[in-house]
Amino acid sequence: MGQEPVGQDTDAPQAPPTASSTAPARALLPFILPAAAVGVVASLVFVGVSAAAEKLQQVLWGPLPDALGVGRYSVPWMFAVLIATGLAVGLVVWKVPGHAGPDPATLGLNAPVMAPAVLPGLVLATGLMLAGGPSLGPENPIIAVNVGLAAWLGARLLPRTPGALWPVLAEAATIGALFGTPVAAALVISEALAGRPMRGRLWDNVFAPLTAGTCGAMTTTLVAHPTFDLGLPPMGHPDAKDLLAALVIASAAAVLGMCAVYAFPYVHTAFRRLRHPMLMLPAGGAVLGALGALGGHLTLFKGLSEVGELARRPEGWSAGQFAAMAVVKLAALLVAASCGFRGGRIFPAVFIGAALGLCAHALVPAVHPAVGVATGALGMLLAVTRQAWVSLFTAAVLAASPGLLALLCVASLPAWLLVTGRAQMQLRADGSPVR
Template sequence: MSAYRELVAHDTAQQQPAAPAAPARMLLPLVLPALVVGVLASLLFLGVSEAATALQHVLWENLPDALGVGRYSVLWMLVMLTATGVAVGLVVWKVPGHAGPDPATLGLQASPMPPVVLPGLLLATALMLAGGPSLGPENPIIAVNVGLVYWLGKRFIPRMPDGIWIALAEAATIGALFGTPVAAALVISEALVGRQVRGLLWDNVFAPLVAAGAGAMTATLVAHPTLDLGLPPLSGHPGWGDLLAALVVASLAAVLGMCAVYAFPYVHSVFKRLRHPMVALPVGGLVLGLLGALGGSLTLFKGLDQIAELAKHPDGWSAGEFMKMAVVKLAALLVSASCGFRGGRIFPAVFVGGAFGLCAHALVSGVDPAIGVSAGVLGMLLAVTRHGWLSLFTAAVLVASPTIIALLCLASLPAWLLVTGRPQMRLRDDGTQIR
């Protein structure tokens, strides 16, 4: 026994001492700045979204009605997508800051940009959202909020570390985008993996969670967002057939997503050869118009409202039609992200994965629509974003069925094996892919 005690004492002495927890007096001063950042970041996101929605109604409803042209006719899609490319190209060319760096090099985590860049980036994002390209608002809105919060924070509270302003802005924007601070917590937790952080996990995420909560509550009170598609929840306990369906659909969706990931640098290089934004963006817009003519109006825009429309009628299209929409939308996402439109890839990928899951349901009636959609979204997001927790969370909240979470956790494992260690849908400055 004495030898055992000596061995335990020796092993204990060899261990590194645990990092002390941050006292409450160190965390409390962060609460007020976090609340302010959360509200401001959410209001900026909501303001841009509302402005883009109003402009979308003018461009896609009022204007074609006044001209006597079909709202979503082939002619109008070609005209509007090309015109959107021209408008965004003018911003990138002429507005100070050129709407920021090449969006193909950006992810959810953003570095502070100079204030002169932010107005042009906001304008390019609003025009893109209204005009119909297949990108969401997440990446540029996060970048704008990070730049704005960093500049204001360093100006008015210079004693606070630089990194805290970046973390607060990112968390607040993600909370507003998804309507819940849970998404921000998952992204922050992933970002902390592999970093040398002091203290407990909850000490490190405390202030960002306050900002995310404030951002989410502001968005909820002002705009009442929801990701629930309204699909019937999975009835009863899931069976072996449900598990098999989730495993297969998620894995196949990940394979489909990786096709776009591998094609990304080649498509990007084609548009890069066009050199000038007033060439690359209008050409990209024209290609998007042709894809819209092929896939229909539901394959336009960021995709969240459109996948909700598909989910209302899970048996309203054939398997071939669902698959066509999924492939066209994925191609539109690839072109939009390659030619220079400012936007993120999460929400278009949700549409692609959802349409793919509904295709599986149409092919095999035993595949429950809720399982098909959630598993398809899970696999597609894993391939496109490489954020495991965020992909799992998004797939789960789309169907609002607690019994499906266990299936999705298991389905994420083979899908993750298919994508991990492979190139990401993000490029370095020299055009090579990040792994």
């Protein structure tokens, strides 16, 4: 994932070294149970952290302000909760062993194996962030937690299993759990393996990770019943105007996303000058409070529930309001990712792209809402994540319209040309952007 492959290395189960041969079943069967176990545990970690954060969110943004006699999403309350969230996460980063892991600006979906002592602090910081309202999702820290947990437990329970396999299984399992389907995990693994020497068939190399992704997805589906379908009006067969809209919206979203990507090192440096998490994170919370006051409560949180609210009423806001929400949410994502909050960027990017697509629909009613939302999300995800398969898959599942898939594939081409080879929304240790 990111720039690092997630496929198995030479220590992982592989077929004999010929391009056309396949691994015998006996070489793959021993990995089914470990992969299944990793899938189930990774899903339960994700569901558990998400459920706990949701409960806390309901208290912070419901009964508590009601009891205090202030509006749930009033400007003073947004400032108070977001600054308090910055203080709470800052305290975790400062005092809890492991400091909630490395600087999140330096991490992508690919996660290093962290020591077990780091993981409780990372879980706590993630849960507080999700409940408090910063515009980040759970994916990056949850992948990191599951990678560290799988590597630690795997080395102790099955010491003869290749150590390099556990992070691969954990990443695939968590992606399957996040999206509720193993397809996303299979696509990401296949993308990571592209251009890398492999022994045997591709399916042999992805067999164990796909098993983990499948078990993670099924566990999440059975426990939490997730869905990405926004319930947008279905579209029929695409025509020329749909193709034009898809090309323009995806490219515009990619350009807007790249503005945040290029600003990322500078905003990160500005917060780093404060030098202490108890200053950086509350300062970030204050800026996020101002952005929340400007954009409204829908621009808070990770954005998945909020984008559903937008999609249910595409006629409920003007083009200017949709554009303002997209810009504010992008600024909030930029600030939250720069000041030290632990979180991922996929879910906020979906909100930003969807708002941009609905802005296009409001400006030009001939633009179908499903086309606008899906292609807007596609362009934004390509710019922010640089994960082509994840971007295509996520955009496709937002609207259950088979005719949309071809449009997305076409629209991804100019959008990819706008982002490929350029700086990414991930920094090296010295603060320079990854390319």
